[in-house]
Amino acid sequence: MAEGYDLVIRAARAIVGGEESSCCIGVTAGRIAEVGAYSAPAVGASALDLGDDVVLLPGLVDSHVHVCEPGHTDWEGFAAATRAAAAGGITTLVDMPLDSVPVTVDPAAVTAKRRAADGQCLVDVGFWGGVVPGNLGRLPDLHQAGVLGFKCFLADSGSPDFPPLDAGGMAAALRVLRDLGVPLLVHAESAQAAAAIPEATGRKYADYLASRPRGLENLAIAEVIEAARVTGGHAHVVHLSSSDALPMIATAQNEGVRVSAETCPHYLTLAAEEIADGATAAKCSPPVREAANRELLWAGLRDGIVDLVVSDHSPCTADMKELASGDFGRAWGGISSLQLGLPLVWTEASRRGVSLAQVATWMAARPAELAGLHRKGQIRAGFDADFCVFAPDAPVTVDPARLHHRNPVTPYAGWDLRGEVRATLLGGEPVDPARPRGRFLAWGEAAR
Numbered sequence: 001m002a003e004g005y006d007l008v009i010r011a012a013r014a015i016v017g018g019e020e021s022s023c024c025i026g027v028t029a030g031r032i033a034e035v036g037a038y039s040a041p042a043v044g045a046s047a048l049d050l051g052d053d054v055v056l057l058p059g060l061v062d063s064h065v066h067v068c069e070p071g072h073t074d075w076e077g078f079a080a081a082t083r084a085a086a087a088g089g090i091t092t093l094v095d096m097p098l099d100s101v102p103v104t105v106d107p108a109a110v111t112a113k114r115r116a117a118d119g120q121c122l123v124d125v126g127f128w129g130g131v132v133p134g135n136l137g138r139l140p141d142l143h144q145a146g147v148l149g150f151k152c153f154l155a156d157s158g159s160p161d162f163p164p165l166d167a168g169g170m171a172a173a174l175r176v177l178r179d180l181g182v183p184l185l186v187h188a189e190s191a192q193a194a195a196a197i198p199e200a201t202g203r204k205y206a207d208y209l210a211s212r213p214r215g216l217e218n219l220a221i222a223e224v225i226e227a228a229r230v231t232g233g234h235a236h237v238v239h240l241s242s243s244d245a246l247p248m249i250a251t252a253q254n255e256g257v258r259v260s261a262e263t264c265p266h267y268l269t270l271a272a273e274e275i276a277d278g279a280t281a282a283k284c285s286p287p288v289r290e291a292a293n294r295e296l297l298w299a300g301l302r303d304g305i306v307d308l309v310v311s312d313h314s315p316c317t318a319d320m321k322e323l324a325s326g327d328f329g330r331a332w333g334g335i336s337s338l339q340l341g342l343p344l345v346w347t348e349a350s351r352r353g354v355s356l357a358q359v360a361t362w363m364a365a366r367p368a369e370l371a372g373l374h375r376k377g378q379i380r381a382g383f384d385a386d387f388c389v390f391a392p393d394a395p396v397t398v399d400p401a402r403l404h405h406r407n408p409v410t411p412y413a414g415w416d417l418r419g420e421v422r423a424t425l426l427g428g429e430p431v432d433p434a435r436p437r438g439r440f441l442a443w444g445e446a447a448r
């Protein structure tokens, strides 16, 4: 180690190289210049000394966030979402291409998004582009405009501006994206299978669950796998809920098919048996399934079949959640958990003997890799000096009044969790709500 760093961090506990150890980190110009032994001689303009009550994690990367701005700023927005992210230890988020107006399906929409985000973001922000019927020819331009990869639906997205693809359309997109070197994220529920089942109405969670059975996911995921197999493109299954699909994803991965999958805090913490009738705060799609399904998702993570945990922060106004009527048919499907993901996942992970280093891989390193962000998600020389200071043993109780997202509806109100985010650093400096420093991360600029 040397002298002349902007900042020297000495951490009794840090996640480095996939394991927990003590270390000393020299930061210069917003990047990690060097990672050395805890007692290494190093001098900087400022110093941060962390005791053994906290663990220094890489800043988390959440590759599945619906910011909804411009167009639906009463649902969410860049200021509120990035503030919630920072409070949750997230230093990079990637915004989904729908739920805003315009949807991100052409280069002009990327410009509109960048303009809306500019000067508001407390953390770094990237964008996914959308693939919809008819915009295949625009994908290279959209990629050139800076999107990190693409997302499509195989079932109704709930937004008339963002119609689904069929299996052929998905394969055509994968061919284009294979050549661009970026992934296709797929909302994998089958439109055809869904069409045969009436929409649920009323307050019974069991009715809602029965209207979105595992088979909708299983069928669509089989199509995703075969499209990835024949095209050689990278298909990524977002928000996996059906554990039935794990064996076929594993088989495909073993055969060299480029298919990956993520799951979300709600599928790892909630269980259908425990969702009260009328408790529409817990509605999302695909739905939260049974406790036995949840345990199999944990096993899928431990086996490496699923290797990302991201929020699918999917906000709306409080009214749209239909909390008063409790009608699962009318309520918006989506759970907003940017700020709570880490303590939720860590609480359940630690109960199952999973290490914090493993959680950091799922919530930082792997999402960064998916988005091609090669300087994010790890504490390593050359990477951005983005950190989350986490007290893994501190008890916290979820208080909706302390959530920063715009409409703080949550199914976790009153939950007692383990682990508290004590500080979040972006580019070597603490995140300060009065001074938004988040940058736009474009593909190419972000990639090594």
Ligand SMILES: [Zn+2]
Binding pocket: 064, 066, 096, 312, 313, 314
């Ligand atoms: Zn989503």
